Amino acid sequence: MTRFLVALFLCFWAFSPLLNCMSAEITCAGTVRMRNRPDVISISDFGGVGDGRTLNTYAFREAIYRIEHLSRKGGTLLYIPPGIWLTGSFNLTSHMTLYLAKDAVIRATQDTSSWPLIAPLPSYGRGRERPGGRYMSFIHGDGIHDVIITGENGTIDGQGDVWWNMWRQGSLQFTRPNLIELMHSRDIIISNVVFRNSPFWNIHPVYCSNVVIRYVTILAPYDSPNTDGIDPDSSLNVCIEDCYIATGDDLVAVKSGWDEYGIAYNRPSYGITIRRLRGSTSFAGIAIGSETSGGIENVLVENVSLSNVGIGIHLKTNIGRGGIIRNITVTDIYMDNARKGIRIAGDVGDHPDNKFNPNALPIVDGVVLKNIWGSNVQQAGSMQGLKNSPFTRICLSNINFGGVSSGIPWKCGDITGAALRVSPSPCPELTSTHGTGFCSVSS
Numbered sequence: 001m002t003r004f005l006v007a008l009f010l011c012f013w014a015f016s017p018l019l020n021c022m023s024a025e026i027t028c029a030g031t032v033r034m035r036n037r038p039d040v041i042s043i044s045d046f047g048g049v050g051d052g053r054t055l056n057t058y059a060f061r062e063a064i065y066r067i068e069h070l071s072r073k074g075g076t077l078l079y080i081p082p083g084i085w086l087t088g089s090f091n092l093t094s095h096m097t098l099y100l101a102k103d104a105v106i107r108a109t110q111d112t113s114s115w116p117l118i119a120p121l122p123s124y125g126r127g128r129e130r131p132g133g134r135y136m137s138f139i140h141g142d143g144i145h146d147v148i149i150t151g152e153n154g155t156i157d158g159q160g161d162v163w164w165n166m167w168r169q170g171s172l173q174f175t176r177p178n179l180i181e182l183m184h185s186r187d188i189i190i191s192n193v194v195f196r197n198s199p200f201w202n203i204h205p206v207y208c209s210n211v212v213i214r215y216v217t218i219l220a221p222y223d224s225p226n227t228d229g230i231d232p233d234s235s236l237n238v239c240i241e242d243c244y245i246a247t248g249d250d251l252v253a254v255k256s257g258w259d260e261y262g263i264a265y266n267r268p269s270y271g272i273t274i275r276r277l278r279g280s281t282s283f284a285g286i287a288i289g290s291e292t293s294g295g296i297e298n299v300l301v302e303n304v305s306l307s308n309v310g311i312g313i314h315l316k317t318n319i320g321r322g323g324i325i326r327n328i329t330v331t332d333i334y335m336d337n338a339r340k341g342i343r344i345a346g347d348v349g350d351h352p353d354n355k356f357n358p359n360a361l362p363i364v365d366g367v368v369l370k371n372i373w374g375s376n377v378q379q380a381g382s383m384q385g386l387k388n389s390p391f392t393r394i395c396l397s398n399i400n401f402g403g404v405s406s407g408i409p410w411k412c413g414d415i416t417g418a419a420l421r422v423s424p425s426p427c428p429e430l431t432s433t434h435g436t437g438f439c440s441v442s443s
């Protein structure tokens, strides 16, 4: 009952139609509670000017400092009024709500020369694209809890084109900044915000728990490099729902660290729910990996609708990764116009350095892909495990890529499992006419 009331309250809070909410009985609502803050301040109280030209870095830092040191019980809401609020990167703090009014834009400065650098993530050992440290995310949080980023669908704009051009020209000195990164943090809600033109990955919760991301729109040009939508990384209990994402890389990619650094840090992603997502990209709709060294377990993906995608569902890892990928369920997926429906591969992604252990082979076990429909899918899929670590209990059930016109069949190797009601006909490795414990038509 309490749970129902909380859900109902959240429905009103998010201004969505009541009926809609009641029919969608499963939501993230139980994971983290939305809060009203008794204390409200505005960025204008700190000298902020929303004219799109004035640099507001100092105002943001002052406002956050005030929340950190003078907040009342129950926390503080930082109100961002309509306007364009240009700023350098800043840190969030605990017990705060960053609230963007309708037509409020928090816009990142393009002055890359003064962008702060921070240490590499321990589970990566270095920046993801350049050795050494990395640029701090535009909006950053480390070791914080009870944080909400929400409002009336205002925009967080990374103005990433300067960074994309540095990447294209090979002139990047360090790894590009994420738009938002939260490290070692818990009880986070990100809802009703639009993210635009991230320099690199958009939303990166890493070493976090209890994270809810819903009613979020993420946009970047289809050719903007590495603009992943949401990358839950070595995190526990992450729920992503009701989002629209159209970017230049994977829409959602669940990760857990890179080769020997990820193996040593040993922090899995566990309990990840992704549902009611729509989007397009020339990369993957939903990805697991390719950084999977801490392990990825108990992932549920459901009700995803993709149009114009490179690969619908992509599970990717590599030798040197180690880690266990287990209990992944992907169900009720629709894709229109895809280069490839499903890909499972053990040879994807680069290595941080040549110190990776070639004997650290990933284990992939228990992957259920069911109720998947595609139209205009050029190739149904490929599933290639590793010779010395075959991927096991791979289940394809009730899959129809009716529009496979070029007739490129499934390609498989070093995998075992079952396939039930799959069209076009699955590869012999998976052919099975009856259900098994881990693979049936109904479950």
Ligand SMILES: *[C@@H]1O[C@H](CO)[C@@H](O)[C@H](O)[C@H]1NC(C)=O
Residues within 6 Å of the ligand: 061, 090, 091, 118, 136, 140, 142
């Ligand atoms: C923001 O956080 C980073 C990383 O935790 C830290 O290095 C930096 O000093 C912080 N900046 C401010 C202005 O507090």
Ligand SMILES: *[C@@H]1O[C@H](CO)[C@@H](O)[C@H](O)[C@H]1NC(C)=O
Residues within 6 Å of the ligand: 015, 016, 152, 153, 192, 215, 216, 217
């Ligand atoms: C904000 O965007 C979400 C997701 O697209 C949508 O459901 C909601 O109605 C919008 N809210 C407002 C106040 O515009």
